[in-house]
Amino acid sequence: MPLISLHDRSALAARFLADPALHLFELGDLDDTLWPNTTWYTTGGPVALLYTGGGIPVLLAFARPAEVPALEALLGELRPFLPRRFTAMLPVGAHRALAPDYGVEHRSTLLRMMLPDGPSLPEPAFEPALLTGDDAPDLRTLLAEAYPESWFDERLVLGGGYVGLRGADGRLLATAGVHVHSAAYGVAVLGNVTTRPDARGRGLARACVTALCRRLAKTTAHIGLNVRTDNAPAIHLYEQLGFTTTATFEELVVAAR
Template sequence: MLCAVTDKDLIFRFLSRQSELHIYELGDLEDDYFAHTQWYAWDTEGVEALALLYTAQKPATLIAIEDHVEPAYERLLEALLPGLPNELNVHVSPRLAFVFEAAYPVRSCVEHLKMIWRGKADDEPGASEGLLPAGMSLHRLEAGDIPALRDLYAAGYPRNWFDADMFAHGRYFGVRHGEALIAAAGTHVCAPSYGVAAIGNVATHPDYRGRRLARVVSAALCASLSRDVAHIGLNVHAANHAAIAVYRTLGFVDVTRYCELQLSR
């Protein structure tokens, strides 16, 4: 049967059985984010399926990811449908996407890949700096760099998801050419108390592409995070073959695929 769940320990125990699959959800157990979450379970003789509705942004985002065929997830989503918002983003395992067709016209459906880092934890954060051309330098970014970071994203990654709270709760590395910030990588999730982090907001200024700068900042970020968390993951558009190739050279491997749906009714 469908039930709302507020017990953070219960949620953690369920998610941590497959931490690599649920890095974003585990990150949302941090107090600042948990206040913006609603959790729903299908529970007969224990939790069999779990979904997260994240409401901090409009439209809200529903996350329901599995890595094997589990009928309880279908039952959970079908039971949730009548009470979900009319405008909704959904991250869902591909085989479950059909559930929403009964209640929503699907505006878009884009396949993404979840990856997990299997790199070496003893890599030094600055080890990649030797790959940089003369005149460029690698830095861990600070709050004063946020305006330059916003400018970089406006030029090189205008559709990215970034706000100052993500910086305050996360970790960012950047490459400068002189005083100009020309590449950066940061975190969407950084939750050491739950052992997880997810990298994102990886961008290079269009004038500096083709110089492996995304690899440099991502490698430094992973090495730094590996000192504090057990699981480092990311989500990437399945058609972004160039980015996937870079991540694989850093030691990321595939975990699963999911569909990102935009729904409106």
């Protein structure tokens, strides 16, 4: 089939809600604040999203194993319409469909982990506070020191998407937040979970994740996250809280040859 650009949000939502664990980001990007920055493509099977709301464009194209060949065919059709440089999240190996027009740099392999419905999360050992816009400068400082490769959108703090713990001296020691949160579509993707290096080993990140998930679970049906496969401590923490792995994919930097 020829390449088709999609514009019907309700049809996209219905498609993605059939497998929300795989399509958390796409569902979040249907929200009013992000929708204007999205372009959606298909050739009749899987859907690819090109998001241009940040700095470098991002291509998201996920599929279950049986649909990966159809997704690769879609990527092949998309090559003439893609930017010269972008980041991509794709099934492992699917980037071969972008050759020979693009060179690919592998950044990391990631797990998609999901919190089951009706989670029984314990009371956190500490009581993280909900962060507000006034906390944004301290949050930026914490992320710069403890998680310099993080991606941060201040709008998500203003929307109540971050919690944090401060020390006796007032410094922000640990935080957990969301990369995507859509009440309309009932999805949240956790992100920027980190602890200041001199405060690690005390369970502060665990408390932040637990408190945030308990807060989100009141109104959010699908809570998930991405974690690098080589981050064993984080994977262990999430498994202890009940998260289970639902997919594996690659994060890539893609540039025209």
